[in-house]
Amino acid sequence: MAEVEKVREVEAVLNKIRPALKEHQGELRLVDIRDDVVYLSFEGGCSSCPVVDISLKNLVDTVIKGNLRWVRKVEITQQKYDLGQFV
Secondary structure, three states: OOHHHHHHHHHHHHHHHHHHHHOOOEEEEEEEEEOOEEEEEEEEHHHHOOOHHHHHHHHHHHHHHHHOOOOOEEEEOOOOOOHHHHO
């Protein structure tokens, strides 16, 4: 499958999820697709939300993989917290 088609398919699925995130001033951005792994970035209100990890596993991952059988994995590209500040 062509990369352009994969991007189009992922964006279509993300558009189903985005309204729920926008209610909390959040956004979900497609960063990249490599080797059938989808890389996303939570932005806005979602970037500092303590349940982003839960949201990814329970909603985004399930919805993307459930709709796009070629997706092997879904990853968030940014680190949630900078733990170095506590060391």
